[in-house]
Amino acid sequence: MxxxxxxxxxxxxSRPGIINSIRHSLAENQLTVPEADALLWCIGPPILESFRKLVGPDQPHLFDPTVTKYRERYSETGIFExxxxxxxxxxxxxxxxxxxxxxxxxxxxxxxxxxxxxxxxxxxxxxxxxxxxxxxxxxxxxxxxxxxxxxxxxxxxxxxxxxxxxxxxxxxxxxxxxxxxxxxxxxxxxxxxxxxxxxxxxxxxxxxxxxxxxx
Structure with missing residues (x-):
């Protein structure tokens, strides 16, 4: 089989690395940073889908910057948390x-x-x-x-x-x-x-x- x-x-x-990297990205882009437990829904779905919801429809210009900041931290540190x-x-x-x-x-x-x-x-x-x-x-x-x-x-x-x-x-x-x-x-x-x-x-x-x- x-x-x-x-x-x-x-x-x-993978919770620590994903959540820490999301919170880092939101902070770097001056967006509201939820508590870690409030972001558990982000573990599992595609990360781009999660960031579309986190950024929201009113600030589409922040979508690419938040994804970039997330990947910067995740690829170096978060991946091993x-x-x-x-x-x-x-x-x-x-x-x-x-x-x-x-x-x-x-x-x-x-x-x-x-x-x-x-x-x-x-x-x-x-x-x-x-x-x-x-x-x-x-x-x-x-x-x-x-x-x-x-x-x-x-x-x-x-x-x-x-x-x-x-x-x-x-x-x-x-x-x-x-x-x-x-x-x-x-x-x-x-x-x-x-x-x-x-x-x-x-x-x-x-x-x-x-x-x-x-x-």
């Missing part, structure tokens, strides 16, 4: 031993995703690491999953998506893939089930058994 993993909130807890979730390494190893092929499917810019996967030595588990372009191309999860299926020659019948937010579940459903919600991430069980999750896993070590039940 081909298993597509989201990155932020699924493989790694991040850690692999407990049980992930052992779970990935078990899935590989069971004969599954693993792929990363993230709305994050691919250039950053590859650096993160390599930095945490997770690249040994993954056949491909897939993300968006900096201009937002393939940031939509449905578009990204379709791209991966095409590029890797994967049939939807032999794949499953694992992620922690509604975008992952919706993207999988649009491509006729089953999806497993990662409850250790940033989405709620209600969000995941209402957006199309086939199953939800409370912790990573439950994934091998759940995936077997889908085969």
């Amino acid at each position: 081909h298993i597509l993993f989201d990155l932020d909130g699924t493989l790694t807890d 991040n850690e692999v979730y407990p049980e992930i390494v052992d779970t990935l190893a078990e899935l590989r031993q069971l004969g599954h092929t693993l792929h990363v499917a993230t709305s994050k810019a691919e250039i950053y995703a590859k650096r993160i996967i390599t930095h945490f030595e997770l690249d040994r588990f993954f056949t491909s690491v897939n993300g968006s372009e900096l201009d937002g191309t393939r940031a939509d999860k449905a578009e990204l999953i379709a791209h991966i299926l095409l590029q890797q020659g994967i049939s939807p019948a032999e794949a499953v998506m694992i992620g922690d937010r509604e975008h992952d579940m919706i993207g999988a459903t649009k491509n006729n893939l089953p999806a497993i919600g990662a409850l250790w991430g940033y989405g709620t069980g209600k969000e995941l089930m209402e957006s199309g999750a086939t199953l939800c896993a409370r912790v990573p070590h439950l994934l091998p058994e759940m995936i077997s039940s889908l085969e």
Whole structure:
């Protein structure tokens, strides 16, 4: 089976780097800086989508500057304010031993995703690491999953998506893939089930058994 993993909130807890970089960007552009907990909704969706909401329609001239400031800090510092979730390494190893092929499917810019996967030595588990372009191309999860299926020659019948937010579940459903919600991430069980999750896993070590039940 081909298993597509989201990155932020699924493989790694990326909250500090993303939130710190967003708050830095807003401050640098003299915009209101929300408390960290008020920005948790930004973890998961494409970052360009988040900044469109943060900047708002009344100040479109600040969109590009805020994205630039975010990427300046994130690419140097924020990218490493991040850690692999407990049980992930052992779970990935078990899935590989069971004969599954693993792929990363993230709305994050691919250039950053590859650096993160390599930095945490997770690249040994993954056949491909897939993300968006900096201009937002393939940031939509449905578009990204379709791209991966095409590029890797994967049939939807032999794949499953694992992620922690509604975008992952919706993207999988649009491509006729089953999806497993990662409850250790940033989405709620209600969000995941209402957006199309086939199953939800409370912790990573439950994934091998759940995936077997889908085969």
